[in-house]
Amino acid sequence: MTKKYDRRDFLKNSGAAGIGLAIGGMVLKKASAKSLINTATPQDGHFINKPIERVRIGFVGIGNQGSGHLRNLLRLEGVELVAVCDIHAGHRDRAVKIVEKAGQPAPKAYGQKGIEDYKRMCDENKMDLVYNATPWEFHTPICTYAMKTGSHAATEIPGSITIEECWKTVEYAEKFKKHCITMENCNYDSTELLLFNMVRQGVFGELLHAECGYLHDLRGWKFGEAYYPHDWRLQHSIRRNADLYPTHGLGPISQWMDITRGNKFEHLTSFSTQSRGLKLEAIKRYGKDHPLAKTDYALGDVVNTVIKTNRGQTILVTHDTNSPRPYSRRIVIQGTKGLARKYPDEKYSSGHKWQDLEEMKEKYDHPLKKALREKSQGAGHGGMDFIEDYRLIYCLRNGEPMDSDVYDGASMNSVVTLSERSIAAGNSSVQCPDFTRGKWKVRKPVPIVDKV
Numbered sequence: 001m002t003k004k005y006d007r008r009d010f011l012k013n014s015g016a017a018g019i020g021l022a023i024g025g026m027v028l029k030k031a032s033a034k035s036l037i038n039t040a041t042p043q044d045g046h047f048i049n050k051p052i053e054r055v056r057i058g059f060v061g062i063g064n065q066g067s068g069h070l071r072n073l074l075r076l077e078g079v080e081l082v083a084v085c086d087i088h089a090g091h092r093d094r095a096v097k098i099v100e101k102a103g104q105p106a107p108k109a110y111g112q113k114g115i116e117d118y119k120r121m122c123d124e125n126k127m128d129l130v131y132n133a134t135p136w137e138f139h140t141p142i143c144t145y146a147m148k149t150g151s152h153a154a155t156e157i158p159g160s161i162t163i164e165e166c167w168k169t170v171e172y173a174e175k176f177k178k179h180c181i182t183m184e185n186c187n188y189d190s191t192e193l194l195l196f197n198m199v200r201q202g203v204f205g206e207l208l209h210a211e212c213g214y215l216h217d218l219r220g221w222k223f224g225e226a227y228y229p230h231d232w233r234l235q236h237s238i239r240r241n242a243d244l245y246p247t248h249g250l251g252p253i254s255q256w257m258d259i260t261r262g263n264k265f266e267h268l269t270s271f272s273t274q275s276r277g278l279k280l281e282a283i284k285r286y287g288k289d290h291p292l293a294k295t296d297y298a299l300g301d302v303v304n305t306v307i308k309t310n311r312g313q314t315i316l317v318t319h320d321t322n323s324p325r326p327y328s329r330r331i332v333i334q335g336t337k338g339l340a341r342k343y344p345d346e347k348y349s350s351g352h353k354w355q356d357l358e359e360m361k362e363k364y365d366h367p368l369k370k371a372l373r374e375k376s377q378g379a380g381h382g383g384m385d386f387i388e389d390y391r392l393i394y395c396l397r398n399g400e401p402m403d404s405d406v407y408d409g410a411s412m413n414s415v416v417t418l419s420e421r422s423i424a425a426g427n428s429s430v431q432c433p434d435f436t437r438g439k440w441k442v443r444k445p446v447p448i449v450d451k452v
């Protein structure tokens, strides 16, 4: 049985939160209708804004991942870091120093006044972009406030953690005619770019099936005070049984399968195993009497979700972060003419035997990777973080549509909540909302870009 969850159901079924959203929805409905005739949000659903010669940026959340992005941005032409905001004084001061070391004037520093001090940053500065690498629960509040106060927004993953938030990003982007980008760096990893080009060149024929996910033993990170001082990541595992981090796999697969651009997620079903790894880890680290050893963790150790697309394809997405295992995003892409896989090794096949994917590189290396291979060396996550930041700034400076826009972000991020609902409803099939409101039929697929 397919359980339909659309925006109307959500409003009907949710209590106080739903009332707040309904009020927002009323105001925003008018704006999104208007947006259809505005050039910033044309009917085909691609946000295109005027080129920005010098992109003035405010950066919120400059911890582990944020400081990498900050360094990348400072290496790019046409970027000015006007403000930084972090509630952690040490991280804030470090960010100011990073900016100064790159030869720019000291940015204004915010965060001293607590978790909503980003609002002061947005209110007091004229910025083109607010870049956000805070913990998950702040992503949508910061992005929507940034759009409301006149900036584009880019956020680390997952950009939204509820369906309400997914809709809110879409509605604010449409109302304020701003980009709101979920920054999925794996779209720009070398192998994913190679496979993207192979997909576009028709090497796999018509796509049938994909597998992907986030399979990363995070027990050390979730409990390790040194990495996440306030256990913020662990808290999500305590509260939710869901695919908490779907975009590392779904980012590239969505682009290859033209999701929100000629295709869309139709419905999904999720299964989770029992939850064991986090409790065992807590007992090992702190002893059986520690509160964390007595905590019941909602998150199943392995969560598998199967998504059915409008074109009939299937996508298996896995979230697996609580038990010992080597890192993987378990990429498989399969079509009528062949298939390829990544993790643990990289192979391609158009028959009964595997061959090394490396052999396809000479012919199908993505032009973007070719052009930026050298420049991206040494940057975070094998250079892909640099390429993603490069593309963000390039698109803003050239007034081009983003590789992954607010609709793509909402579609991927919604899998967090949809998988949770499916599991909670005994693995029922759950309908995926159409955040484009029908524009997926005319939106153009992401091209293979070669301009840098």
Ligand SMILES: NC(=O)c1ccc[n+]([C@@H]2O[C@H](COP(=O)([O-])OP(=O)(O)OC[C@H]3O[C@@H](n4cnc5c(N)ncnc54)[C@H](O)[C@@H]3O)[C@@H](O)[C@H]2O)c1
Pocket: 060, 061, 062, 063, 064, 065, 066, 085, 086, 087, 088, 091, 111, 114, 115, 116, 117, 118, 133, 134, 135, 136, 138, 156, 157, 158, 183, 184, 185, 227, 228, 229, 381
């Ligand atoms: N794409 C990737 O490969 C990748 C890798 C690591 C992390 N991430 C993502 O990046 C984000 C940050 O992760 P991290 O590992 O850098 O975490 P982190 O805890 O190291 O950094 C978060 C920073 O945000 C600050 N902060 C928290 N709340 C704030 C608020 N309200 N206002 C201002 N600052 C605030 C913290 O003080 C900290 O400096 C998360 O969304 C995470 O999922 C992505």
